Amino acid sequence: MSIPKTIVDVAPVLHAKEVSPVELTRACLAKIEKLNPALNAFITVSADSALEQARTAETEIVRGIWRGPLHGIPIALKDIIDTAGVRTTAASALFKDRIPTEDAEVVRRLKEAGAVILGKNNLHEFAYGCSSLVSYFGDVHNPWDIDHIAGGSSGGSAAAVAVGLCYAAIGTDTAGSIREPAALCGCVGLKPTYGRVPSRGVIPLSWSLDHVGPLAGTVADAAVVLQAIAGYDASDITTSDAPVADYVSALRESSKSLRVGVPRAYFYEDLDAEVAAATEHALAGIKTLVAEVKEIALNVPTDRSLQSAESYAFHAEHVATTPEAYQAETLRRIRSGANVSAADYMLRRREMDEARRSIRDAFADVDLLITPTMPMPAPRIDELKKDPDALRPAELRLLRNTRPFNVWGLPAISIPCGFTQSGLPIGLQISGAHWREDSVLRLAHAYEQATAWHKRQSAVTA
Numbered sequence: 001m002s003i004p005k006t007i008v009d010v011a012p013v014l015h016a017k018e019v020s021p022v023e024l025t026r027a028c029l030a031k032i033e034k035l036n037p038a039l040n041a042f043i044t045v046s047a048d049s050a051l052e053q054a055r056t057a058e059t060e061i062v063r064g065i066w067r068g069p070l071h072g073i074p075i076a077l078k079d080i081i082d083t084a085g086v087r088t089t090a091a092s093a094l095f096k097d098r099i100p101t102e103d104a105e106v107v108r109r110l111k112e113a114g115a116v117i118l119g120k121n122n123l124h125e126f127a128y129g130c131s132s133l134v135s136y137f138g139d140v141h142n143p144w145d146i147d148h149i150a151g152g153s154s155g156g157s158a159a160a161v162a163v164g165l166c167y168a169a170i171g172t173d174t175a176g177s178i179r180e181p182a183a184l185c186g187c188v189g190l191k192p193t194y195g196r197v198p199s200r201g202v203i204p205l206s207w208s209l210d211h212v213g214p215l216a217g218t219v220a221d222a223a224v225v226l227q228a229i230a231g232y233d234a235s236d237i238t239t240s241d242a243p244v245a246d247y248v249s250a251l252r253e254s255s256k257s258l259r260v261g262v263p264r265a266y267f268y269e270d271l272d273a274e275v276a277a278a279t280e281h282a283l284a285g286i287k288t289l290v291a292e293v294k295e296i297a298l299n300v301p302t303d304r305s306l307q308s309a310e311s312y313a314f315h316a317e318h319v320a321t322t323p324e325a326y327q328a329e330t331l332r333r334i335r336s337g338a339n340v341s342a343a344d345y346m347l348r349r350r351e352m353d354e355a356r357r358s359i360r361d362a363f364a365d366v367d368l369l370i371t372p373t374m375p376m377p378a379p380r381i382d383e384l385k386k387d388p389d390a391l392r393p394a395e396l397r398l399l400r401n402t403r404p405f406n407v408w409g410l411p412a413i414s415i416p417c418g419f420t421q422s423g424l425p426i427g428l429q430i431s432g433a434h435w436r437e438d439s440v441l442r443l444a445h446a447y448e449q450a451t452a453w454h455k456r457q458s459a460v461t462a
Contacts, residue, residue, distance in 0.1 A: 003027060007167050007221040011069040017061060021072025025054040025116050028074040032118070032165045035460055038146055041156040041165060043079045043137050045119040046086055050074065053116045060114070069224045069248075071114030076166040078157050079120035080127055081212075082201040083107055090203050091125045091135035094318060094325035104201025105236065106170055106212055106229045113228040118166050122156030125330045127172055127205040128311060129153060130180050130395045131384060134327045139381060143185060143458040144424055148378040151181030151398070153205075154215065158185040161215045163460050168216040168225045174205045174307060176373075176402025178213050179414035183373035183427025186416050186458065188444070189215045190222045191402075193434050194356075194409030195240035197226075198233035204314055206307040207238065208352060209406045218454055219415060219445040223247040226437060242435050250438035255289045255446040258439065261296040261366035267401050272376040278418030278426040279372045282447070286370065289446045296369075298362055301355050301407040305340045306348040312337025329391065352407055356434075359408040363433040368443055371401050373414040373427030401429060411437045413444050416453035423459065 003019055004010040013019045029047050036042050057072035077083065080090045082100035089095045103111070110117065122140050124132045132140035132155025140155035142148040143163045150159040154171030158181030161169050171178040173191040182189025190213045197212040204210055214225035227248055232241040262268075262283065271279070287293050312319075315334045323331055340348075362369070375397060384391050405412040410431050417428035428447070432440040448454055 005164060006218050007069060007073055007216070007224050008218070010167070011073065014061060014072045015066055021054040021057040021061070021116060022051065024072060025050050025074050025118070028118055028166055031163070035163055035165060038460060039141050039143060039159045039163070040122055040138050041140060041159040042076070043089060043091065043120050043122050043156070044087060046117060049086070050116050050118050057114050057116060067114035068228070070110065070228050072116060073167050074116045074118045075110060076118045076121050076157060076160050076169040077107065078123055078154050078169065078171045080123060080172055080203045081107060081170060083117065083120065086120065088120065088203070089136070090127070091123045091137055092326065093136045094322060096136060102201065105198040105233050107201070109229050110170070121154070121160055121169055124153035124155065125327050126203065127153035127174060127177055128330050128333050130175070130177060130398050131391065132156065132181070133381065133384060133391070134329050136327065141381070142378050143460040145422070145459060147382070148380055148424065149184065149384065151184035151378065153177040155181045157215050158182050158187055158189065161187045161217060162458055164217070168214055168221055170229070171213060171215050172202060173211045173213060173406065174209045175406055176399040178215060179373050179402050179412060179427070179429060180398055182215055182414045184378040184425060186425030186456065187215055187217055188219055188222045188413065188415050189213070190226060190413045191405065191411065192226060192230065192437055193411045195238055196242070196411070196435070196437065197229050198236040198239050200233055200236040204310070206310040208310060208349065209307055211406065219413070219441055219448050220248070220251055222413070223251055223441050245438040247438055247441055250442050251445045253442055255443045256291060258290045258368060258443055259292045259366045260286060260290050261362065261369050262293060263296055263298045263369060263371060265297055266300045267371035270375060271372060274420045275372050275374065275376060275426050279428060282417040282428050283370065285450060286443070286447060289450060290443065294366070296362065296366060299358070300404050301351070303348060303351070305344060306352060308337035309340035309345045312340070329388065355407050356409045359410065360433065367432060367439050369431045371429045373401060373429040374398055375400055377420050377424040377426065405431055410434060411440050413440050415444050415448055418453060419456070
């Protein structure tokens with residue numbers, strides 16, 4: 001039999017013992033061997049340990065032990081997430097030989113759910129950028145056109161998911177680093193509410209803004225992964241003891257009662273023409289799936305000094321002692337945070353807290369917000385590399401629509417909503433109130449099921 005390509009479809013087959021986790025893992029490893037040279041999506045492939053985990057899963061399933069829908073499922077991790085005994089590099093020479101002694105909490109939860117860890121995905125060095133062109137291990141390439149960026153900082157994770165090198169991946173998102181590469185690579189990327197998923201054991205970019213979440217091929221698969229990793233961690237001060245919904249069951253609920261807000265000011269300005277057209281087409285379709293769609297206004301935060309200060313605080317000692325271990329562009333970005341005074345930092349923290357409180361008012365009359373994920377499709381790699389001074393401005397434009405949702409701490413998902421004439425994916429962003437991942441997933445799933453964008457295959461796999 002042919003092996004199903006989604007978690008939701010393959011899990012019952014595994015449970016019924018019609019396919020082995022070992023067979024599934026070998027298929028993913030074979031794809032990685034074949035396609036990774038063109039994509040550079042993986043830094044480390046843990047083939048031996050993955051097969052060992054797969055054999056353990058197989059033994060458990062044969063004995064009647066079923067851990068749930070991730071049991072025996074091959075998953076990858078952004079290489080900024082600690083894995084005991086397996087190097088975690090953050091795509092930097094500084095950490096190229098760093099081997100943690102403990103798993104990050106999110107990894108522990110995945111293993112508890114029976115997932116098979118395939119390896120570690122390439123990224124933008126220390127997650128400080130959204131092109132994945134600044135990495136000690138080389139550029140990540142877009143599976144729809146390898147001459148274009150995959151996005152970042154979770155670029156390797158998105159590229160790997162988009163071509164089925166793994167069934168899902170775990171990324172991090174400080175200003176858009178899950179949603180942006182998901183949009184550019186044509187897969188699903190979910191940033192949960194701040195504090196919904198533990199970040200303990202994840203190398204930080206900004207403690208106040210970092211979110212951990214899944215990338216997957218479908219909304220349902222993202223819901224399955226989120227279910228396994230969400231929840232309070234008493235040892236992680238960033239998590240909140242808020243009830244965790246049944247995300248998978250939420251997908252079966254109708255979206256007809258949902259009210260949608262469209263914040264045109266800021267989020268719909270200066271869009272690429274094809275992105276604008278795809279978004280309007282998506283909105284027209286969504287109007288048939290929900291109770292109401294109306295335009296709203298939002299006060300959008302744009303300051304970046306909080307993140308700069310926190311990034312510098314983490315790296316200050318290494319920057320002072322071993323600056324040569326960083327890529328030049330990363331070093332420049334980190335050092336910019338040294339100019340943020342303590343008074344300015346405290347003020348920006350207060351502004352963020354106020355923004356997270358005041359954004360609740362936006363959901364008095366609507367349940368969800370919809371914007372384009374990216375204002376433009378994936379740029380060409382050579383265009384960004386020909387002028388080093390142009391890289392950061394291009395990245396900031398790419399992150400324009402995603403960054404505010406990190407400041408607000410809201411759950412937000414990117415799903416495919418179209419393609420350019422040249423075949424590059426376009427993403428739609430759906431966000432909800434704090435802790436309402438269930439509502440976000442419900443509409444995202446309804447839209448996905450009403451369209452066929454997620455069924456297209458990239459050029460690398462075609």
